[in-house]
């Protein structure tokens with residue numbers, strides 16, 4: 001199989017599919033070497049930008065824009081359920097690819113399309129994304145602040161480079177106990193256990209928006225420090 005891929009003598013084409021931003025750990029895919037490998041072996045590249053659209057890139061267009069590789073990514077897909085605050089999703093590619101998807105994708109055949117109200121919400125969100133870049137700036141300010149605050153406190157935030165900032169706890173039960181204590185102190189996070197992360201690397205996933213105020217983030221840092229110390233995660 002690997003040899004087939006290396007030599008590109010498999011019967012079909014080769015499609016490399018990656019996340020732009022990894023949803024649990026908040027790290028960004030290292031796209032440039034991947035695009036290089038794809039070129040070398042005649043493969044196409046598809047990026048799942050569910051967590052990148054509206055976040056990465058000078059205009060929020062996603063991972064390919066972030067790396068200046070817009071022309072090198074063959075298929076970009078995203079969801080409307082995150083930065084667009086709606087439901088549904090999109091796929092962007094050459095017309096030929098879109099035509100193929102339209103006529104073969106399970107989700108487009110004998111299934112209802114998204115309601116017009118959802119599509120309208122997405123279009124409105126897109127307008128805001130384009131016309132109010134200060135929101136993205138604020139989002140990044142919040143993200144960078146929280147990455148730094150947690151690192152300075154001594155938490156393990158892995159390779160987080162986006163507004164998704166995890167705190168690695170390790171044991172599943174410890175992660176749930178940490179989550180509960182944070183919740184009881186007024187801070188909502190997501191507990192993440194295997195298989196969403198490798199066994200033994202359970203974590204608390206925190207994520208930030210442009211609308212979080214400095215005061216709210218002050219409170220999060222204060223509670224994290226208090227609960228983190230009580231749980232022995234930081235000293």
Ligand SMILES: Cc1ncc(COP(=O)(O)O)c(C=O)c1O
Nearest residue numbers: 019023048050051079080081088
């Ligand atoms: C990387 C990634 N792709 C796709 C999706 C699917 O999004 P939706 O729930 O809107 O279908 C998610 C959802 O969390 C995701 O994290």
